[in-house]
Amino acid sequence: MEKARREMTERLKAVDMIIELRDCRIPEASTNPLLNMMAQGKPRLIVLAKTDMADPVQSEKWVRHLKKENQSCLAVDLMRDNGAGKKIIREALLLMKPKRDKQKARGINPRAVRAMACGIPNVGKSTMINRIVGKNTVKAADKPGVTRSLTWIHADPQLDLLDTPGVLWPKFDDEMTGSLLAALGSINDDILDRKMIAMDAIHVIQDLYPGMLEEIYESGEVNPNGMLKAIAAKRNLVRENNEPDTKRAAEMFLNELRKGRLGRLSLEHVHEEDTEDHSE
Numbered sequence: 001m002e003k004a005r006r007e008m009t010e011r012l013k014a015v016d017m018i019i020e021l022r023d024c025r026i027p028e029a030s031t032n033p034l035l036n037m038m039a040q041g042k043p044r045l046i047v048l049a050k051t052d053m054a055d056p057v058q059s060e061k062w063v064r065h066l067k068k069e070n071q072s073c074l075a076v077d078l079m080r081d082n083g084a085g086k087k088i089i090r091e092a093l094l095l096m097k098p099k100r101d102k103q104k105a106r107g108i109n110p111r112a113v114r115a116m117a118c119g120i121p122n123v124g125k126s127t128m129i130n131r132i133v134g135k136n137t138v139k140a141a142d143k144p145g146v147t148r149s150l151t152w153i154h155a156d157p158q159l160d161l162l163d164t165p166g167v168l169w170p171k172f173d174d175e176m177t178g179s180l181l182a183a184l185g186s187i188n189d190d191i192l193d194r195k196m197i198a199m200d201a202i203h204v205i206q207d208l209y210p211g212m213l214e215e216i217y218e219s220g221e222v223n224p225n226g227m228l229k230a231i232a233a234k235r236n237l238v239r240e241n242n243e244p245d246t247k248r249a250a251e252m253f254l255n256e257l258r259k260g261r262l263g264r265l266s267l268e269h270v271h272e273e274d275t276e277d278h279s280e
């Protein structure tokens with residue numbers, strides 16, 4: 001990670017703009033604060049991927065919120081939306097238009113825009129590049145740390161894209177950020193306590209979507225540990241001593257959550273006052 005970050009800072013000098021990929025279900029937890037420091041004032045397009053698994057109402061609110069902060073932003077389904085690649089190219093070129101217009105005015109024929117795809121692991125950087133190119137050029141898979149090196153892809157006559165390895169920052173501001181990233185698969189959870197991660201995710205879902213888990217797992221439990229027991233009971237996960245196997249229930253729950261099987265959920269909601277339009 002440290003090496004990747006050093007390389008990224010170095011490579012940033014050679015690019016015109018940044019395309020920052022984030023997970024639409026956790027647009028704040030999935031941004032890398034170091035990126036702001038490294039960005040050196042380069043134009044940035046934020047692509048919120050995995051909209052197909054996010055709560056559509058929240059996705060719309062997040063896009064509006066980020067745009068209100070003068071950020072260029074798109075929410076996309078990189079798996080099924082055939083137009084996603086075109087939308088991203090259009091938005092990236094729009095962002096670079098002032099600079100390109102200036103070059104044209106000086107009689108310079110602008111070369112293809114060089115954009116670096118960056119973001120934390122497993123958010124869809126490589127998938128986005130494949131979507132733009134229209135075929136599987138770089139490797140993408142559902143686990144963090146798939147991309148290992150920097151690769152330039154001539155994605156479009158007007159756009160060259162740099163695929164980069166996902167980079168996490170060394171220290172999270174709060175524990176919940178780490179849990180959300182682990183819950184949605186951006187941190188390899190082999191080294192983490194899956195039960196804790198699952199309980200944090202249950203807590204967040206119960207807070208943001210009251211009654212949802214209770215309905216899915218047919219339980220009135222409001223305590224996250226109690227909910228894990230209810231999941232174990234519902235899925236027939238019992239230990240040898242006949243106690244509910246909450247460890248396996250946690251693994252099963254996280255798997256269902258990551259695959260979007262619990263329904264379309266966003267684990268971070270925009271604060272209402274942030275999206276209200278006060279212009280009237």
Ligand SMILES: Nc1nc2c(ncn2[C@@H]2O[C@H](COP(=O)(O)OP(=O)(O)OP(=O)(O)O)[C@@H](O)[C@H]2O)c(=O)[nH]1
Pocket residue numbers: 021049050051052053076077078079120121122123124125126127128139140141142143144145146147148164165166167
């Ligand atoms: N459902 C859904 N899955 C997506 C979307 N975008 C990417 N994925 C999946 O997310 C997983 C990770 O995608 P990658 O493109 O490998 O992610 P990455 O950011 O390049 O990851 P690293 O190279 O590990 O940093 C893959 O299984 C993709 O199929 C999307 O919009 N919707």
Ligand SMILES: [Mg+2]
Pocket residue numbers: 125126127139140146147164165166
């Ligand atoms: Mg990748």
